[in-house]
Every structure is written in structure tokens, then in C-alpha cells.
Amino acid sequence: xxxxxxxxxxxxxxxxxxxxxxxxxxxxxxxxxxxxxxxxxxxxxxxxxxxxxxxxxxxxxxxxxxxxxxxxxxxxxxxxxxxxxxxxxxxxxxxxxxxxxxxxxxxxxxxxxxxxxxxxxxxxxxxxxxxxxxxxxxxxxxxxxxxxxxxxxxxxxxxxxxxxxxxxxxxxxxxxxxxxxxxxxxxxxxxxxxxxxxxxxxxxxxxxxxxxxxxxxxxxxxxxxxxxxxxxxxxxxxxxxxxxxxxxxxxxxxxxxxxxxxxxxxxxxxxxxxxxxxxxxxxxxxxxx
Amino acid sequence: xxxxxxxxxxxxxxxxxxxxxxxxxxxxxxxxxxxxxxxxxxxxxxxxxxxxxxxxxxxxxxxxxxxxxxxxxxxxxxxxxxxxxxxxxxxxxxxxxxxxxxxxxxxxxxxxxxxxxxxxxxxxxxxxxxxxxxxxxxxxxxxxxxxxxxxxxxxxxxxxxxxxxxxxxxxxxxxxxxxxxxxxxxxxxxxxxxxxxxxxxxxxxxxxxxxxxxxxxxxxxxxxxxxxxxxxxxxxxxxxxxxxxxxxxxxxxxxxxxxxxxxxxxxxxxxxxxxxxxxxxxxxxxxxx
Numbered sequence: 001x002x003x004x005x006x007x008x009x010x011x012x013x014x015x016x017x018x019x020x021x022x023x024x025x026x027x028x029x030x031x032x033x034x035x036x037x038x039x040x041x042x043x044x045x046x047x048x049x050x051x052x053x054x055x056x057x058x059x060x061x062x063x064x065x066x067x068x069x070x071x072x073x074x075x076x077x078x079x080x081x082x083x084x085x086x087x088x089x090x091x092x093x094x095x096x097x098x099x100x101x102x103x104x105x106x107x108x109x110x111x112x113x114x115x116x117x118x119x120x121x122x123x124x125x126x127x128x129x130x131x132x133x134x135x136x137x138x139x140x141x142x143x144x145x146x147x148x149x150x151x152x153x154x155x156x157x158x159x160x161x162x163x164x165x166x167x168x169x170x171x172x173x174x175x176x177x178x179x180x181x182x183x184x185x186x187x188x189x190x191x192x193x194x195x196x197x198x199x200x201x202x203x204x205x206x207x208x209x210x211x212x213x214x215x216x217x218x219x220x221x222x223x224x225x226x227x228x229x230x231x232x233x234x235x236x237x238x239x240x241x242x243x244x245x246x247x248x249x250x251x252x253x254x255x256x257x258x259x260x261x262x263x264x265x266x267x268x269x270x271x272x273x274x275x276x277x278x279x280x281x282x283x284x285x286x287x288x289x
Numbered sequence: 290x291x292x293x294x295x296x297x298x299x300x301x302x303x304x305x306x307x308x309x310x311x312x313x314x315x316x317x318x319x320x321x322x323x324x325x326x327x328x329x330x331x332x333x334x335x336x337x338x339x340x341x342x343x344x345x346x347x348x349x350x351x352x353x354x355x356x357x358x359x360x361x362x363x364x365x366x367x368x369x370x371x372x373x374x375x376x377x378x379x380x381x382x383x384x385x386x387x388x389x390x391x392x393x394x395x396x397x398x399x400x401x402x403x404x405x406x407x408x409x410x411x412x413x414x415x416x417x418x419x420x421x422x423x424x425x426x427x428x429x430x431x432x433x434x435x436x437x438x439x440x441x442x443x444x445x446x447x448x449x450x451x452x453x454x455x456x457x458x459x460x461x462x463x464x465x466x467x468x469x470x471x472x473x474x475x476x477x478x479x480x481x482x483x484x485x486x487x488x489x490x491x492x493x494x495x496x497x498x499x500x501x502x503x504x505x506x507x508x509x510x511x512x513x514x515x516x517x518x519x520x521x522x523x524x525x526x527x528x529x530x531x532x533x534x535x536x537x538x539x540x541x542x543x544x545x546x547x548x549x550x551x552x553x554x555x556x557x558x559x560x561x562x563x564x565x566x567x568x569x570x571x572x573x574x575x576x577x578x
Binding site for chain 2: 188248256269283286289
């Protein structure tokens with residue numbers, strides 16, 4: 001594993017490069033939207049660095065935009081290391097008796113103001129214990145009922161992109177990772193999906209690191225391409241108060257998912273993580289009527 | 290235990306009587322508030338009966354008011370029986386191999402529109418397995434920082450009432466049940482209390498059922514007395530948009546508590562309970578800015 005430090009460095013650099021590209025694409029939406037529909041100045045990401053513990057265990061940069069097109073968008077990168085807690089270690093692949101780990105990744109969640117523009121979520125990460133692997137995925141949560149079907153153009157395009165990304169890397173990747181996404185982003189208590197899906201994967205290690213890294217880069221690039229396209233498709237569509245209400249209620253489901261089921265959120269909150277960064281994924285305004 | 294059926298019937302009847310008195314007190318607030326500050330017609334409780342399973346296992350009545358003074362208020366009674374699930378039974382006191390249980394109770398949560406009026410929560414219940422006991426409590430969650438201190442008049446009055454209720458029944462009740470409340474209604478991930486406390490108790494069984502029932506009745510009557518008094522104290526106070534925002538953010542903490550920590554909510558949602566009734570406790574409008 002003499003290549004490992006170089007691989008960690010390349011993964012970290014990629015996640016940060018992707019972060020810059022995503023932030024630029026989202027800021028372009030802030031610039032390009034119609035001021036008649038979206039009053040106020042175009043929003044910009046504010047980047048807040050943070051460190052883990054005393055700083056020897058790495059840290060990250062929380063990027064948050066509160067804008068006119070995006071009511072709230074968070075794009076975070078972090079590269080952390082240290083020892084897993086004794087309680088948590090048994091559930092982490094490859095964690096040895098020393099419980100050492102290293103992790104670098106990017107995570108993104110966008111809540112557009114326009115109810116016709118779906119909420120987007122993407123994350124990818126590289127993890128190292130005594131083993132190493134990639135994890136992540138991308139999924140779409142349309143707010144309005146008429147968009148929450150596989151037949152709607154956005155859903156068709158979104159799924160087509162993931163199939164295109166997956167197929168060259170592994171013939172069964174798309175079927176497996178799409179189902180994983182459907183299973184994971186599901187509100188059991190309401191027997192309803194969070195959104196229209198996408199892909200979700202973990203412990204991705206084919207034995208060929210270069211190939212796996214290329215896959216994860218393709219996942220990031222695909223999201224960078226398709227999500228702004230879908231947003232631009234609807235950004236000029238005006239909305240009614242009734243549609244706004246439907247959006248705010250739908251966002252409540254998003255909150256329910258994140259606080260009841262999302263493993264990353266729950267793990268972070270219950271182990272003393274950075275509350276503000278973890279909960280930056282929460283929608284800015286929500287209704288339970 | 291030949292008295293048990295009579296006790297169950299008396300408990301059920303009491304919870305329903307208390308429900309009627311609370312609903313009447315809250316509807317009076319809807320009538321008495323200043324229409325200049327609270328536009329629209331006075332709200333009334335809508336009662337929706339529901340049954341558990343095929344109806345042989347009891348049911349309840351969900352009471353929900355969406356009004357001008359109360360943005361949302363829920364007062365629910367239920368009397369259910371049956372068999373605990375095999376997974377849940379080990380955590381329930383006195384559940385025998387047959388896992389039979391019976392439970393009757395009232396639960397209440399009120400979200401006033403005025404940020405100066407605190408959110409209120411109360412519940413009491415009588416549980417029967419191979420043992421029997423009372424549980425419940427009442428607590429107050431002021432929305433605005435200036436009210437969230439023990440020194441504020443509301444908090445002083447609220448705690449004084451519980452001390453008055455507890456002391457005649459047991460010299461140590463108030464100290465124990467107040468601390469239990471503080472410990473329970475605490476957001477560990479933010480290291481902050483949900484509100485200013487009150488009392489919280491479970492497995493309350495002194496060996497003298499009449500005495501315990503009298504205590505639980507006193508708890509209900511005390512809440513019926515003090516909470517509307519506190520609301521009337523602030524109902525004529527106008528509020529600013531900044532105060533409204535502080536309220537909406539504070540309500541986010543309430544959501545976080547209910548979905549991350551509240552045992553009743555989590556148990557209900559994860560075991561196929563009535564989602565609408567369980568989540569009727571969610572605040573009507575919330576912000577995570």
C-alpha cells in the first residue's frame with residue numbers, strides 16, 4: 001500500500017476541485033435567474049473552515065449560500081483522521097484494534113426557492129481504515145407531486161445520466177446502486193420514497209483503485225452536469241402560493257428523513273460532530289400544517 | 290386486582306373529562322384574543338376518532354385546532370389494548386410472556402402563534418401489564434430567549450405550581466420529577482434544554498392507587514389552570530418579524546427533539562402507529578435559516 005498517501009492526496013484534491021466547480025455552477029444560477037422572479041442580489045458561497053479536535057485530526061470547509069435562486073445550498077468538503085470511538089469502530093469496515101481511520105469527501109445539498117426546482121443531494125468520499133473504499137451517490141427530490149414520477153422528464157434524464165456513468169465501469173453497477181438508493185431514501189413510517197432516487201453506493205472497492213477513483217470522479221462530474229441543467233429547465237417557471245405550500249410540506253418529509261433515518265446525520269449528531277455543518281442540510285423553511 | 294376494571298374505567302373517564310376541559314379553555318382563548326392582533330374566526334377543535342387494528346384493540350380521538358390564537362393545538366385521548374410486539378415487550382415493565390397490555394391517556398401540545406406565548410406540552414396515562422402505573426408530566430417551552438430563564442415570571446409560576454401539586458402527595462416527588470423533566474427534555478447534540486422544564490414521571494406506583502390517581506388528576510388540573518393563565522399574560526403583546534423568526538428557529542429545536550429523542554414519537558413511528566396523530570405535535574411553521 002505504498003501508493004496510499006498519494007491516493008489520499010489525489011482524492012482530497014479532487015473533492016476540493018469538484019467543490020469549486022459546483023459552487024461556480026450554483027453561483028452562475030444565482031447570476032442568471034430572472035430578478036423579477038428572484039428579487040435581491042445574487043448569492044455567493046460563504047466558506048467557513050473548521051478543525052476537528054485540536055486541529056491535528058484534520059478539518060474541513062463548510063460552504064453555505066443563502067441566495068435568491070437557492071434559498072439555501074451547502075457544499076462541504078472535509079478531510080479528517082484519527083481514531084474511531086470504541087462504540088462506532090465495530091460497525092466500520094476494516095477498523096483494526098487501533099481503530100485508526102482517514103476520510104475525505106464532499107457533500108452537497110441544495111434547496112432552491114422555486115417549488116418547480118427539485119432539491120438535490122450528492123456526496124462522495126474516500127475512506128481508509130485497514131481497508132479502503134469509496135462511497136457516495138446522488139439523488140433528486142422533486143417537491144411537487146406532478147414531478148415525483150419516473151415518467152417526468154427530469155426523472156428520466158436523471159436516471160439516464162447515472163446509467164451512462166455506471167455502465168462503462170461495471171455492467172451491474174447501475175441496477176445495484178439505483179436500488180440501494182431507492183431502499184435507503186425511503187420514509188418507512190409514511191411508506192413513501194423521499195424523492196425519485198438516483199444512485200447510492202458504499203464500500204466500493206473493485207480491487208482497481210484507479211478505476212474506482214475514475215468512477216467516483218465521473219459520479220461527481222455527472223451531478224455537476226445534470227443538476228444545474230434540471231434547475232435551468234424550471235428556473236423561469238413562476239409559482240403559486242399553493243405550490244409554495246406543497247414545497248414547504250414536502251420539505252417536512254425531508255426533515256423527517258434526515259432526523260429519523262439518515263445515518264450520517266444521526267452519527268454526527270450523537271457523537272459530538274459540528275452541529276451547524278451537519279444541520280446545514282435542513283431546509284430553510286418548512287411546514288407541518 | 291379485582292378493582293382493576295373499575296380503575297381502568299375511572300382513568301379513561303378522567304382523561305376524557307380533562308380533554309373536554311382543556312379544549313374548552315383553549316377555545317375560550319380563541320374567542321377572547323384581540324381580532325386586531327389575531328385576524329380570522331376563532332378556531333375550534335376538530336375531533337377525529339380512530340381505531341387500532343380492526344377496532345377490537347381500542348382507539349382514540351385526535352383533537353386538532355388550527356386557529357387564530359393557536360397556530361396549531363392537539364389534544365388527544367386514546368384507550369388501547371392488545372399484545373406488545375416481541376421486540377418491544379422486554380422494555381416494558383411487567384410485560385409477561387403473554388405480552389398483554391392496556392393503556393389509556395391524554396396528550397397535549399400547543400403551538401401559539403404569538404412568539405411571546407410559550408409552547409405547552411402535557412400528558413398523563415395509566416398503563417396496565419402484569420403491573421400497573423401512571424406516567425406523564427407537563428413542561429413549558431418559551432420561544433424567545435428573554436423568557437428562557439428560571440428568573441422569568443412564567444418559569445417561576447410554572448415551577449411553583451408543580452411544587453404545590455407534588456408536595457401533598459410525596460415530599461420528594463417534586464425534586465425527583467423536576468430533574469427527570471430537565472434530563473429528558475434536553476437536546477444533547479446542542480447541549481441545550483428544550484424549554485424551562487416542569488415535571489416528568491413514569492412507573493408512578495406508590496402502592497396506593499387512589500392516592501396515585503388523585504396525584505395524576507392534580508397534575509392535569511394544574512396544567513389546565515396555569516398554562517392558559519400564562520398564555521393570557523402575553524396574548525395582547527404584539528410581536529415583531531424578528532421575534533417571529535426567533536420563534537420559528539426555536540420551533541426547529543422542538544422538531545429536532547421530537548424526531549431525535551422523544552421515545553413516544555420514535556416508538557410510534559417505527560412500529561406503524563398513526564403517523565398523522567403522532568406528528569400532529571410538529572410545529573406548523575419552522576425555520577432552519
